[in-house]
Amino acid sequence: MKVHIDSRRIAPYLFLLPFLIFFAIFRLWPIIWSFLISFFQLDDGDISGFIGMSNYITIFHDPTFIKAIWNTLYFVVVYNVIMIILAIMLAVFCNSSIIGGKKAYRAVFFSPIAMSLPVVAVVFDLIFARNIGFITSLLGMFGIEYNYRIFASMTGAMWAVILMRVWRGSGYYCAYFLAGLTSIPEELYESAMIDGANAFQQFRKITLPLLKPMLIFVIIMSTILSFQLFDEPWILTQGGPANSTLTLQMYLYQTSFLKQDFSKGAAVSYVMTLLMLAASIVSVSRQKESSSGRK
């Protein structure tokens, strides 16, 4: 007797098998497990009792956690607004039909991605440093003394981090916007020009609305990534001065791995997830509103 197996029917499952195994072990199960343990007490790493929302209540009573939320939101909003405006501007200028060299500019603007975030952190430390830094040398050429210790300043430290991220992110997302711009047909601009629309009107009435799908994609991706700000402030300031650069991911790291409180850490990670989703939804729906309002 011959057993007939239709290889075409089982083949897709076999091709998916490695993915499913890894997905189950490293995503699905962890997502569920950390959700569950956020409602339990852990003693020496063993689950000891159901405590309901206690972990969540405790972290929300911790002023340091609230501070971390504010710092993270501040960073996410300020960084994304500056970075996205800059990226769109650069893309529009690069794409302008009257200039050449679009690819060369894009290549240069994209290059900061080659530096890993820890390297960005230490290089910018040496740019801002007093006495031996780039700013000192640059201003020194004009006879100006530079003595600002930016990473010791409550507002300066976060702005330094924002600047680093803008430096690294604007060119990266500029490449995305450029891809979105190339798909806009040239004829639209030509007929707008015949109707007498100036460059700014063309930008508002043609470029921005047609760039919207890409804009929404970039907002979501960049919001999620920037919520997880950790590397640069952790390396440079460890959250200081006076917790002014303490981020949610840092709080998560401290709770889970320095204080070894996994269930509270899991609660922090779920609060972060909710905030991220909320922030993405709010910013995307605002984009949608503004586009329908214009029409």
Add this chain to the structure above:
Amino acid sequence: MLGTKRKRTLSKLGIHLILIVYAIFTLIPFYWMAVNSIRPAGDFYSRMEGLFPDNIDFGNYISLFSNTSFLAWLWNSIIICILSTFLGLLICSMAGFAFGVYRFRLKNFFFWLVLGSVAIPEIVTIIPVFRLMSDIGMIDTYSSLVLPYAVSMFGIFLMKQYIESSLPMELLEAARIDGIGEAGLFVRIALPLVKPGLGVLGIYLWLNAWSSYFWPLIMLKSQTMLTVPLGLATLYADPWNLQYGVLMAGSLISTIPIIIIFICAQDQFINGLTAGSVKG
């Protein structure tokens, strides 16, 4: 009309000027890193007059390799990148092939599973995966960094798209009639056709593994197991022995491989990366 041509030339110059200024801003950190890596260690705490070093010397590179574990870190990073790129490419292209070519009962369910899990960020998985790794004694090993990174949702979307757009169904049917099995279709027909997609995903996976900091920080413990970014951060964190020149030399070396990849394939990489973003 007062020269529209002149107006055009002016705005052309203006746009170039803005873009060039921003390009210089973009390149300053690269320049500063390179210049400081070749400043003699002895000059370091004296101010640089102007933007060029007075003396040039490669001592920082020598002490980077002889006084720190940089060579070991470089080795670790390379091994981890090779393993995670290879594993990621294998898993993503197989899954992309399944989603792109076949019709099967659970297809939509699995695809929504992938899509849905994108909404939940990686941070949620950190604690359980760390516990798992320590339970099975894998902390401080290459596996602890390679395995959790192997599944990339972006990679599956990308491969699915490349396979759907560049692999004609008729070709598969013809090959089946010639007696090529399903595994043969994947290895001999699909993979060669989606080489550009594999290249884009390969660079993406390599870049992620090469620059990752948070995950290695949690998983690695011993000084000789560190990856390059983590190793550089520990050099920086040691205020008594901090030598900026050595640190910049290490930073430069860690950036060069990626720059080389970009010089060879940046256009294809950017096009592949951005093409799938909105459709996917």
